[in-house]
Amino acid sequence: WGDHPKRRFVVNDWGSYEFTVSPLAIRKFEQKFGYCMKSEDFVNAGLYNNSYKVPSPQYRDWIDFINEFVTAFGHRCVDLIHARGKKAFVFYNDHWIGLEPWGDRFKDIGLDGIIDGVFSGFETRKVAGTKDVKVRELRLHPYLFPTGVNGAPSFLEGGNPTLECKTYWIDIRRALLREPVDRIGFGGYLHLVCNHPDFVDYIQRLAQEFRMLRSLHDGDLPYTADLKVAILTAWGQLRAWGCCGHFNRGNYYNEVMESVSGLPVHVSFISFEDILQGGIPADTSVIINAGTVDDAWSGGECWANPRIIEAISEFVNGGGGFIGVGEPSALRHGSQYFQLAHLLGVDREIGLTRAFNRFQFDIAVKPHFVLRDLQSEPDFGVEVGNTYVLDEETQVLKARGRSPIITTRDFGRGRTVYLSGHKYTPDNVRLLHRAIFFAARAEEQFGAWLPTNPNTEAAYYPRHGKLVISNSTPDPQATEVMVPGGASVHVELEAYGSEIVEFNRAV
Amino acid sequence: WGDHPKRRFVVNDWGSYEFTVSPLAIRKFEQKFGYCMKSEDFVNAGLYNNSYKVPSPQYRDWIDFINEFVTAFGHRCVDLIHARGKKAFVFYNDHWIGLEPWGDRFKDIGLDGIIDGVFSGFETRKVAGTKDVKVRELRLHPYLFPTGVNGAPSFLEGGNPTLECKTYWIDIRRALLREPVDRIGFGGYLHLVCNHPDFVDYIQRLAQEFRMLRSLHDGDLPYTADLKVAILTAWGQLRAWGCCGHFNRGNYYNEVMESVSGLPVHVSFISFEDILQGGIPADTSVIINAGTVDDAWSGGECWANPRIIEAISEFVNGGGGFIGVGEPSALRHGSQYFQLAHLLGVDREIGLTRAFNRFQFDIAVKPHFVLRDLQSEPDFGVEVGNTYVLDEETQVLKARGRSPIITTRDFGRGRTVYLSGHKYTPDNVRLLHRAIFFAARAEEQFGAWLPTNPNTEAAYYPRHGKLVISNSTPDPQATEVMVPGGASVHVELEAYGSEIVEFNRAV
Structure with a gap:
């Protein structure tokens, strides 16, 4: 034309x-x-x-x-x-x-x-x-x-x-x-x-x-942990499970949303306006904020509102979880670039404070719940880079050079996790899955119907007594799936395949 | 303490x-x-x-x-x-x-x-x-x-x-x-x-x-092309050859300044205030702006002043050169992120216009003056990434994926060069050296006293008739040095070494 x-x-x-x-x-x-x-x-x-x-x-x-x-x-x-x-x-x-x-x-x-x-x-x-x-x-x-x-x-x-x-x-x-x-x-x-x-x-x-x-799904719902993830953006529910079209690769929000779309957790989308109007919904376990500075997904100027900072700080302090991906809560505003740096314990150097020396962190040596299924070093695609930790209360699980890329921090009774990027891959899906349960302090719920092999995923339908195990890779996979109570089942899957295991009675 | x-x-x-x-x-x-x-x-x-x-x-x-x-x-x-x-x-x-x-x-x-x-x-x-x-x-x-x-x-x-x-x-x-x-x-x-x-x-x-x-230097000055480079920052002369201390690796401005410190060109430092007060000095051949958004080196809010944009556009249109490194002229202001995108023909996607499709450039296949001495693919250390070209008038010399990293563009009678980063290495020193002469439309001056081997550099003192050739690498090097008039001399240098070649009469 x-x-x-x-x-x-x-x-x-x-x-x-x-x-x-x-x-x-x-x-x-x-x-x-x-x-x-x-x-x-x-x-x-x-x-x-x-x-x-x-x-x-x-x-x-x-x-x-x-x-x-x-x-x-x-x-x-x-x-x-x-x-x-x-x-x-x-x-x-x-x-x-x-x-x-x-x-x-x-x-x-x-x-x-x-x-x-x-x-x-x-x-x-x-x-x-x-x-x-x-x-x-x-x-x-x-x-x-x-x-x-x-x-x-x-x-x-x-x-x-x-x-x-x-x-x-x-x-x-x-x-x-x-x-x-x-x-x-x-x-x-x-x-x-x-x-x-x-x-x-x-x-x-x-x-x-x-x-x-x-x-x-007829007369049944897949087993889902009692855990509600709220994805916080400037759009909230109006653009739930949406971006600007098909999959926008490399966009942290879209990559995170794709990973979450198959996880056994309840998901909702909330906006800053929702928080201002009615507070953070009481049943929220973990808030995820993923995006780059100024975009609608991270929230841009919405982060200038102190009532938002108060509400989320109070939520985490009271035991809630917060996961930030990429440039969560980022805004050129005040002395923090990540407006929730006090929760995450991580902030990002954008070039104006290079004269400031930063805390020289050590990588945590103890195996951490969040990392347990990583099959290789984390690959988030594009990482935001130039991140730094505030002090020793931030636990650095992985770093690239002097930039932490996976961190956790306690804040009051709650927990935060920071990821310097995200790319939809089996390893990263599992990492995010674990991060959600860790942030929610729900590690003990994590094992139910979990395949040990992160290249596979499982969904259990209790009324039908059916367990579906799927393989999202082009190679055959084998896995154990943890059955609540301590048993496990062994499953072999062909490339891209899925299998059903039937249980005689609902577990 | x-x-x-x-x-x-x-x-x-x-x-x-x-x-x-x-x-x-x-x-x-x-x-x-x-x-x-x-x-x-x-x-x-x-x-x-x-x-x-x-x-x-x-x-x-x-x-x-x-x-x-x-x-x-x-x-x-x-x-x-x-x-x-x-x-x-x-x-x-x-x-x-x-x-x-x-x-x-x-x-x-x-x-x-x-x-x-x-x-x-x-x-x-x-x-x-x-x-x-x-x-x-x-x-x-x-x-x-x-x-x-x-x-x-x-x-x-x-x-x-x-x-x-x-x-x-x-x-x-x-x-x-x-x-x-x-x-x-x-x-x-x-x-x-x-x-x-x-x-x-x-x-x-x-x-x-x-x-x-x-x-x-006694009674002599090293041969210098009739070419004046003005490094434009918010500080100008007050922080000439300065940053915030010793070498701040990874900072585009500092890396560029280090590379320029040994080049056979005249260098001055100008500020935006200088341009507002007295215009761009008449003897300026090429302006370099290197830095990241909002920092004093790229210029931050100074780029919001339309008189600055006018002055530099007029300068380039009239035959001047402009080299932008990293995020030159970057500011969240108006519809351009690089406020000189109209000169550079390059801009950067910062996440707010990902829904905009960008011009699908081809890499220039003809060998280009600027690239001639590159010994391997360019390595700028950290590149800003997510760059794009405005249209086909921007000549893309090198790209990383879909992001151009070395480009040139004509604007009126002048030329611009964009580099998506810079790191002080022999290859990049030579690249910048060539970019300066290209932007100044002074390619014919480039060969004088130039060593063919980019791992070496030369300075000629005409009154003494002495040519110093130095080796900035830990390996022995050999090079020809082009003598004006068409001849050349062959020089062997030990690791980190320098040699002097004497000419009987001043060339």
Whole structure:
């Protein structure tokens, strides 16, 4: 369409409201909110209001305004469809602004179902967790297009659609073990699969596996530790299990969210506004804050509010856990860069205080609960670097040169963990899994239904008495799975495979 | 002194005026400047006014105030010394606040000499360039202490004071080839050298080499291209060839300054204030800006001033050169992070616009002048990462993954070069050397007295007809040196060695 071939896309953000601006909308907005949106409210010095930006109060109002309009207008459309005896589905993918499926008004539209084309676990949870629709559908990849939507030569010479599908499926599967969807599908040109009988065979097996997984959730819930993780961002629930599109590799928040999407813990998404309005929910065990300075995921300017610092400090002091990843609570504000440095015991040198000498830490020599399953030295992909510890009360578990990369610290009755980065890998999933239980002071709950081999994961459905063990790697794996009470079962898994172990009676 | 053994020093900054604050000084300051300094002017949200901070107008006033006092009081002290027939020297090292040897008032103190304990080239230039004293002395390292001031076990078991001294000397020597000092010395306990006869022998040879180098400057100046480099920082001349103490490894500004300290170019240090007051000096060929966001070396908030952007854009448009290293001109301000992104053609993603797709550059395949002497892939130590190019007018010479690390771009009649980091190594010295000549559009001047082997450097003294070639590596080296006119001379150098080639008549 005339774009430069080296830059076909300019902005790729599914949650950006830039396209909803019109003179009429601006006038109607002013009638409702009593003030007029200015160009700069949208342009934002050229950064616009993409999902990585902390939303301004004005932008939140605008989202609310458009959401109200789309809900009312969408409801009228759905009514017309229903009046003709048809069902109304929506594609929760490239652009769904105004719908806000995780918002309060979504139920008022009256949609029958929601469909999303997904590659990963966090997207699966986004669909699975959407309330108030009868049908949640995943559209799998590769699309039946010659070239995949991510540029892979899926059905072209050199493509391997079966392997491609498998690599997405293993990530989707671990999320489906936690929370089900109602159906799966494909989109595109069916004739493309003719020359790929292995793909057709694989999809048949995948569909059987999907139906089996879905059936496990019938009248049952997977065993989940009594442990609630709250992921704290500037967006909170409105962008739960969302980023700005598909998996944004290298983004700490997205990598953490992907890892968490398959863990046996309860997960919620909270915003700074939630904390200001109602405090930290009483059932929260561990808060995770992951991101880079100034972005919506770490929270940016929200960290300048002392009431936030007080609330989280009080929470941890009272026994709560806090896990910071990358640049948690980072803001150029006051004498701490990490505004929660007093909890984490770690801060980051950003170049203004290089003249300050830093505490010369030693690496903890005693084996630590958090590190126990690491198969090699930690690899977080990009680490933030230039971290330092405040004093000897920070326990440094791993460091890169003079920068600590895994630390823990007690604060009052609570615990904090700092990770200088995160990348979705089996080792790091297990590390984060352990960090969550450690921060929650719930180590004794950790062993239940845990596979000893971190390349495998397990989910137990107590009413069915069924244990699913899955292998997220391209190699065969063997593992023991710890059964509560002290026993264990041995399981052999083929590459990308899963197995079910049945227990005669619910354990 | 009761400090924690793991953190013996809290702040190590030789140029910080925190220790000059007293109630009397604050009252006298108010009498002179008409306003009262507040605690926060000094505390600065816990960052204090260390050298890495962009100095506030108030802090500049305070420096001026203390400098005036120290100059007057120092002058009285020096007069007393002179009245007794003695000479007055000052140690330009750990803490010299108030003296400001590169400031305008220094001459008024009337000191006879200045002494500095140095490890490196930039420190040597700091001493060599100090005006208005008769004697400039370098105190060499290792100090004759059991343990060196940098913690090396110099004269203890396991120490190697000779090798240590050599490694410092090669960096000092290349600076001395550009600008001489008057004498060298050592400090400490003389008996420590008794058991190190090799050290005594080496120092004898070093002293001979020093005297020879000094003599070359008698009535002569080393050949220098007609090319003036201005290093732009928030401090300018006041902190010329200074950082916050000895070599701060990893700091882009300090690494660049060290590399430049031995290059055959004219160097000056300018501040943003200089540009606002008098424009960019007319004889400037290339401006270098090196640092990280918000620090005094890159310039921080100074980049918010549109008059600075205009002045530099006009300078480059008119044929000037600009080299940016690390995060040049970086500031969270407007739609560019590098405020000179329009000149460099490069900017950096800091996490707020990840939804923006970036131009997919190709690496230039044609050999480029700037890269010609690279012996291996560039190693800048820590690179800033997440850089991107604006469009195809930026020529990407090297990249790390999808981040360009060496680029050039034409802007009007001028040229810019971007380097995503810098580390003082022979390869990088040569790269910067070439980048300067390229940015200055002075490639044809580059070859004069240039050694073909980048592990060696050369300085030619035309009146003496002497060419000094030095080897900054621990291995023997051989090189050709290009003599203007087309000839070349072959030179063999021992490890860390230097050789002199005499020409019968001045070339």
